[in-house]
Amino acid sequence: MSAGAPDREPVLSLEAVSRSFGGLRAVDSLSFEVFRGEIVGLLGPNGSGKTTAMNLISGALMPDSGRIRFAGQDIAGLPPHRIARAGIARTFQLVRVFKTMTVRENVRASAIFGGRAPAGPLEAFVDAQIDKVGLRPQADRLAGEITYIDQKRVELARALAAQPRVLLLDEWLAGLNPTELGVAMELIRSLRGGDVTVLMVEHVMDAIRSVCDRCVVMNAGGKIAEGPPARVLADPAVITAYLGDDDA
Amino acid sequence: MTGARIALAVAAVALLAAVPVLGNDYTVSLGISLLMFGVLATAWGMFSGPTRYISLASVSFFGLGSYVTAVFADQLPFVALLGIALVVGAALSLIVGLTTLRLSGMYFVIFTFGMTELVRQLVTWYEANVTRSIGRYVFVDTSPGEIYWKLLALFVLVLATAAWAARSRLGFALRLIGEDEAASRHCGVDTTRAKLTMFVLSSVFMVLVGAIVAPRWTYIDPSIAFNAQISFQVVIMALLGGVGAFWGPLLGVVPLVFLFELLIKYFPNHFSIVLGLVFLLIVYALPRGVLGWMQGWGRRRTEPKP
Numbered sequence A: 001m002s003a004g005a006p007d008r009e010p011v012l013s014l015e016a017v018s019r020s021f022g023g024l025r026a027v028d029s030l031s032f033e034v035f036r037g038e039i040v041g042l043l044g045p046n047g048s049g050k051t052t053a054m055n056l057i058s059g060a061l062m063p064d065s066g067r068i069r070f071a072g073q074d075i076a077g078l079p080p081h082r083i084a085r086a087g088i089a090r091t092f093q094l095v096r097v098f099k100t101m102t103v104r105e106n107v108r109a110s111a112i113f114g115g116r117a118p119a120g121p122l123e124a125f126v127d128a129q130i131d132k133v134g135l136r137p138q139a140d141r142l143a144g145e146i147t148y149i150d151q152k153r154v155e156l157a158r159a160l161a162a163q164p165r166v167l168l169l170d171e172w173l174a175g176l177n178p179t180e181l182g183v184a185m186e187l188i189r190s191l192r193g194g195d196v197t198v199l200m201v202e203h204v205m206d207a208i209r210s211v212c213d214r215c216v217v218m219n220a221g222g223k224i225a226e227g228p229p230a231r232v233l234a235d236p237a238v239i240t241a242y243l244g245d246d247d248a
Numbered sequence B: 001m002t003g004a005r006i007a008l009a010v011a012a013v014a015l016l017a018a019v020p021v022l023g024n025d026y027t028v029s030l031g032i033s034l035l036m037f038g039v040l041a042t043a044w045g046m047f048s049g050p051t052r053y054i055s056l057a058s059v060s061f062f063g064l065g066s067y068v069t070a071v072f073a074d075q076l077p078f079v080a081l082l083g084i085a086l087v088v089g090a091a092l093s094l095i096v097g098l099t100t101l102r103l104s105g106m107y108f109v110i111f112t113f114g115m116t117e118l119v120r121q122l123v124t125w126y127e128a129n130v131t132r133s134i135g136r137y138v139f140v141d142t143s144p145g146e147i148y149w150k151l152l153a154l155f156v157l158v159l160a161t162a163a164w165a166a167r168s169r170l171g172f173a174l175r176l177i178g179e180d181e182a183a184s185r186h187c188g189v190d191t192t193r194a195k196l197t198m199f200v201l202s203s204v205f206m207v208l209v210g211a212i213v214a215p216r217w218t219y220i221d222p223s224i225a226f227n228a229q230i231s232f233q234v235v236i237m238a239l240l241g242g243v244g245a246f247w248g249p250l251l252g253v254v255p256l257v258f259l260f261e262l263l264i265k266y267f268p269n270h271f272s273i274v275l276g277l278v279f280l281l282i283v284y285a286l287p288r289g290v291l292g293w294m295q296g297w298g299r300r301r302t303e304p305k306p
Helices: A048-057 A080-087 A104-114 A122-132 A147-159 A178-190 A205-211 A229-234 A236-243 B005-017 B025-051 B058-072 B078-100 B106-131 B144-167 B169-179 B181-186 B191-216 B228-243 B246-266 B268-285 B289-302
Strands: A011-020 A025-035 A039-043 A065-070 A088-090 A166-170 A196-201 A214-219 A222-229
Touching: A011 A048, A011 A196, A025 A048, A025 A065, A025 A196, A025 A222, A039 A048, A039 A205, A048 A080, A048 A088, A048 A166, A048 A196, A065 B144, A080 A088, A080 A104, A080 B181, A088 A147, A104 A122, A104 A147, A104 B169, A122 A147, A147 A166, A147 A178, A166 B169, A178 A196, A178 A205, A205 A229, A205 B106, A214 A229, A214 A236, A222 A229, A222 A236, B005 B144, B025 B058, B025 B169, B025 B191, B025 B228, B025 B246, B058 B078, B058 B106, B058 B191, B058 B228, B078 B106, B078 B169, B078 B191, B106 B228, B144 B191, B169 B181, B169 B191, B181 B191, B228 B246, B228 B268, B228 B289, B246 B289
Parallel strands: A039 A196, A039 A214, A088 A166, A166 A196
Antiparallel strands: A011 A025, A011 A065, A214 A222
């Protein structure tokens, strides 16, 4: 896979995007690009602005300045539902399923209101998304009553049901045990080859090494490194950001 | 709807329609109360049920409708009154909706309550300074039976609308908002538009109830038409019944209308206190209403413990 070849048109690009909370510049003139079909990891120590960046892309927050281009259109500052309909789906750092609705209803929500209307019958499409994440046996249970990993699966199925062009996964692997992690990583890998592009905030280094084509590393709101996982994780600037200086 | 259900509904409406012919003045008056609160609570449930936004603005729409009738009844025919009520109600609910629907939880509750007081004060100010008379007589050539039938028609209409809404795309969007508003936005739901649409639709029914019922009073002033107690009664009834289904609020309307009749007869001076106690009891004992209690009971019966 020739990830991030420069001659390709990026599907998503951030151009000098900034956002402050009071005196804190959570995201400070951040720029990076994501190309079609890639799985890109967004890394950085706690508080480096990763989740804020995700919220800016998905419209949960408005940037103070800068541009966010998605499929040729500037989506910076659009309301979340417009961004979702344009083709960017997301999961949440702390799982947010519709708890007193069934798994099927959760997935149906995005199928109906999300980006592209499914071709063919709605229920068959919804069931197909549920099958993708292996939740068919739980399809008629309430989303609030199933296990944590199954709720994460619901979020993924719900995001996929919007048929997004870009999928934002915010620490989707966090809190899983080793067995679940293996299953979950396999799920993300299975997205490769479809026409979904993935941008994932992640702390699980094994997952980043084995799943991501490319990484963008943030620190203090800005980008400090970018490239293939192995190279980026060996970068002295990245190591310093995570672990501090030698004399620290 | 199956054929049998339609037949049953038609029979029920026919039976209700016969009340003014068969019953006496008291049954008609009781019927008017039941239908009035039936429409108000169902309309309230259409918006507040799925979204879980507890609105205390009901009486501002109801009162507005009453005033439309009081002001225009001697000059215009009934249909025109309804038209005016519809337009004015839609306009007010748009304003209330646009200003309040960005708030959530307790803030929304308090703001809708404050909004009602504001409307009442504005009407009072207008009557005192412009018309120079706080009260108005409502002279309409009508009978209790006629009011009853008009309310019955509106009742059928609101139930049909609520049944449609519960199954519609809009209804689904509102349920998603009630579950998790932020997550629903990221699923592509235009939350502001969905909430506003249903808030206006629900409010319009409340305005129409006020316009139809006003002649019952023969005299109104702002403290009668905009009596906040009505808003609370509507909420209590809907919560007692349960808002999980469009017909749920009716399960609360029937017992509470009878209870209020008894209270007014035997404890006229302690009405508010008992009302408050009833409110507390319902919230503690039946948090999901009669409907939720019935569903829970049904589930326990059909699903044996593993």
